[in-house]
Amino acid sequence: MTRPVSSLNVLVTGAGGGMCVGINARLAAAGHTVLCADLNLAAAEAAAERITAAGGRALPFELNVSSDESVAALHAAVSEQVGPIQALVNAAGILDRKYLQDHDTASFQFALDINLTGPFRLIREFGPELVEQGWGRIINISSIAGVTGYHYPSYAASKAGLSNLTRSLLVDFWGTGVTVNSICPGVVDTAMVIQEVRDQVKKKVPTEQIVTPEEIGALAAFLLTDDARSINGADLLIDGGATQVFSLFDR
Template identity: 35%
Template sequence: MEKTAIVTGASRGIGAAIAQGLAKDGYRVAACYREQKEKAEELCRIVANSGGTAVPFQVDVSDENSVSCLFARVTDVLGPVTILINNAGIAQQKLFSDLSADDWDRMFQINVRGAFLCCRQALPEMIRRKWGRIINISSMWGQVGASCEVHYSAAKAALIGLTKALAQEEGPSGVTVNCVAPGVVETDMMSSFSEDTKKELAQQTPVGRLGRPEDVARAVRFLVSSEADFITGQVLGVNGGFVV
């Protein structure tokens, strides 16, 4: 059965690596972006040059109408969506005492509400087909918490709770729901970190290096494959041993 995958936040970093990996595995990929249109289009050109199928789609995952329109457009262009990768997210470092209500709300609107809206749109077709895969991209900080990232940690923890509960609810319908929790991964989100800080983080990681987007993508590719049929409601840490 040919399968269509939606990957949110696919224009760069972890999302781009996931989109490329799934396309390499033969899936039709909707590479979703909010603002980075040129990067998403370049990604799709790279996929096409490698013989895969990827099409860019603009979406604001925090907006209900935008998400609804996305699924309708993807279905028209690529076919029914049976794989959903909720990767779109934002990060912010701030002392808790400096956080505004707007900071908190924006973090949850994109990182949690976005996943909720996408899951709600994806599930009816998955249930109808008695097959589906949902992967939520959390963070190791959602497992253990991070100083100066309370709202980020709380939002990523919420994704873990969503994953576990939804997996139990949808298991009888043939839909698996899992979570990948990356560690410190070298992406644009780390652009504010100094080289010295990155070296310190690599030294704190037992395997001795920072993660790469491809490390996370390989975990996602496994979880959507037939080899993961009996795995649901789990949190797979891809952190080099930083959190055990």
């Protein structure tokens, strides 16, 4: 199955965030229309403006991934303004820096609701139109924390769940032309990362470099090509080798 159109409509959640600076830019540079959705509408608008200022195509949308109603409203708005999407990048996420005993049930569930149930809501909502077109790409931005574990349990559990959701959806999208993959970044050069961690990364990662948002964007852009058609159900580690050589745990 080959890509139905050369310029795709790509919905990116969390598009106003740090990593999406690179994701949005690389997707737009590949000729795609980037639908920038974020809880923070001003950030989504700024992201879309950055793309259009650079000569690309983008539109901003407000979205709360933890609300069924908001996801349905986004779908209605996107359908009306743009038409069907061909690709979905689930990048909205939060990192709650709490150890087990600092969490109450509500705060733990809040993290899961955004990082895990959020992508589920988006895939359930937009998956059918990908299937109808006989081609589609779903990319979940997970984390190496979901592979190795991490001292912030709500984050690690939500990302492990997201990676396993990715694998599990192979059945739902079997034979449809839609692939589902997770990108698992290591530490990426964004505001989510504190200086102490950046310093550690430079000492401990084999590449001696922090991953850039543009590298994540380049991988996402590749996954939207026909050359990536056999990459399906994968956890794509992009971490400079960190997963192999150091622990994310701080004790």
